[in-house]
Amino acid sequence: MILSPKQQMWSRLLAAVAGGYAFAAALAVFLGAVLPMARAEAVLMGGFVSFAGYTAAIVWAFAPLPLGRVCAVLALATALLGGAGLLLARSGGGA
Template sequence: MSLSMNSIPNAPSAHPGLSVLSRLLAAVVGGYALASALAVFLAAVLPAARAEAVLAGMQWSFALHALAAVWAFSPVSPGKVWLGIALPTSLLAAGALVLGR
């Protein structure tokens, strides 16, 4: 009887380094995209002078990028990490696109 890696629960992946690489890319690239989307969204939404809204958006984006980087290495699957970063990024970018016009 042959057992595959898919039939064994909690089996280690064939290349654990790929999981770390995926999380690292999610933290750096995904976190940057999320922070940028938040900065643009807040600059379009905040009811302040244009320069103040942009500055506030940038300040909040630094905090969000740090949180995204920490969360990328949390004990959830890399797929959930990517989904948790990609979904808010796309929503914020779409909102900024709609509200910025």
């Protein structure tokens, strides 16, 4: 499917905002489960680092890469980080 430049821009904006938010949330969950400190401190640190991850995802969404690759990498990273974080948090693993 070939998108017009305007559709490309809006698609990348949607990937940056929605995909970046999902990635940042998954990163916060993962870091909250694996950081070697008290649970409350790990959750706070995961939240702080997720802001940097969100910014990086937004910038990366507008990189000169194919839109499909951008969306696929964001979705895969989100699924892996979120899934691993939830499994570790529920099993009591990590810190």
